[in-house]
Every structure is written in C-alpha cells, then in structure tokens.
Amino acid sequence: MRNVxxxxxxxxxxxxxxxxxxxxxxxxIPALLIGLQHLCxxxxxxxxxxxxxxxxxxPGIDKSVGRPGMEMWRILVMGVIKQGLGCDFDRLxxxxxxxxxxxxxxxxxxxxxxxxxxxxxxxxNVSLLSPALLVGVNHLIVDSGHAVARKKPGQRPCAGAxxxxxxxxxxxxxxxxxxxxxxxxx
Numbered sequence: 001m002r003n004v005x006x007x008x009x010x011x012x013x014x015x016x017x018x019x020x021x022x023x024x025x026x027x028x029i030p031a032l033l034i035g036l037q038h039l040c041x042x043x044x045x046x047x048x049x050x051x052x053x054x055x056x057x058x059p060g061i062d063k064s065v066g067r068p069g070m071e072m073w074r075i076l077v078m079g080v081i082k083q084g085l086g087c088d089f090d091r092l093x094x095x096x097x098x099x100x101x102x103x104x105x106x107x108x109x110x111x112x113x114x115x116x117x118x119x120x121x122x123x124x125n126v127s128l129l130s131p132a133l134l135v136g137v138n139h140l141i142v143d144s145g146h147a148v149a150r151k152k153p154g155q156r157p158c159a160g161a162x163x164x165x166x167x168x169x170x171x172x173x174x175x176x177x178x179x180x181x182x183x184x185x186x
Contacts, residue, residue, distance in 0.1 A: 016040045019104050029095075032084040033105055036077060045144050049076075049137065056133040070125045074106050076137075078122060079129040092126070093119040 016037055021030050039045055053072050081102065082092045095102055096117045100110065108115055 014104055014109075016105060019101065021101065028085060029081070029099070029102065032080055033101060036080060036105060039141070039144065042144060045140065049140055052136050052140065053133065056130060056136065057128045070121070071107070075125045075128060077102070077105050079126050079134075082126055083134075089119055089123050089126070092122055093117060096122065
C-alpha cells in the first residue's frame with residue numbers, strides 16, 4: 001500500500017510550491033528541484049504521472065493491503081536526484097539525510113523531523129523506477145514542456161534545435177600519438 005503523497009502535513013512542513021529555491025545557483029541540485037517544483041504545481045501532470053507510476057511499480061500486487069511503503073513522491077524525487085546527479089546510493093543517502101532543501105521536497109519539517117533514511121531503503125525503493133517507467137515519465141515531461149511552449153505534437157522545433165529525428169552533429173578527433181590510449185576527464 002503506497003501513498004502518492006502525504007495528505008496530512010507534519011507540523012512545520014512547507015508545501016512544495018512554497019519552498020524557496022535559489023534561482024541564481026549554478027549547482028545542479030537546485031536546478032533539478034526547480035524542475036520538480038514546476039512539475040508538482042501542474043495538477044493534471046501530477047495525476048497522469050502518479051497513475052503511470054502506480055501502473056508500473058509492483059504490478060500485480062494488491063496495493064490496498066500490507067505495510068505502507070515509501071510514498072511515490074519521495075521515490076520520484078530521489079530517483080530524479082540520483083539520475084540527475086549521476087550519483088551512487090551512498091551519496092543519495094547522504095543527501096536525503098543532510099540536505100535541508102532536499103529534505104523539504106521529501107516532505108520533512110525543518111525542526112522536529114528526525115526521520116533518517118537507511119541506504120538499503122533507498123536502494124529498494126529507487127530501484128522500483130524501471131527503465132520502462134522512466135521512458136513513460138520522460139514522455140509525460142516532454143508533453144508538459146510542449147504545453148508550456150504551446151507546441152503541437154509534430155510541429156517543427158526552432159531552427160538549430162536537435163531533436164531525435166534531426167541529425168546530430170558528430171565530431172571526430174583523429175588519433176595522435178599524444179591522444180592514443182588516454183581519455184580526457186574534462
């Protein structure tokens with residue numbers, strides 16, 4: 001039995017739409033959280049997203065019985081952070097327990113909330129986001145972006161934009177004796 005999002009806010013909990021984010025930050029975490037905040041504010045998108053998640057997560061299991069699992073919103077937030085940062089579960093574990101703004105997005109109050117996540121809990125729950133589910137979520141996000149940009153499906157993108165149907169530029173670097181066998185980390 002999984003809840004989509006906690007309907008009963010805790011004392012001191014801030015609604016996701018009311019969380020102040022630093023729009024001038026050049027770090028990648030606030031950029032991911034800004035995107036999540038925008039998606040959470042669109043009620044139609046939220047309903048379609050959570051219906052898709054319910055359909056894909058643990059199919060064939062009666063969701064009305066059993067112990068409550070991690071809320072789907074928390075699984076989504078942690079999945080987006082893990083994927084967006086390209087981090088492992090140990091870093092996700094640290095962020096989920098110590099990053100103040102991320103904890104607010106997970107529905108934790110600042111002062112009295114002592115909830116801690118165990119690393120194995122994160123592994124078990126974030127791993128429920130299958131590749132098929134992520135493809136479906138990606139399509140929903142693209143459709144939402146088209147709605148914001150007021151584009152119709154099939155409408156040509158702006159000049160110079162790279163889309164899956166347009167050719168991607170390819171760059172080849174001829175091998176030299178200095179570049180053979182080594183790769184630049186930058």
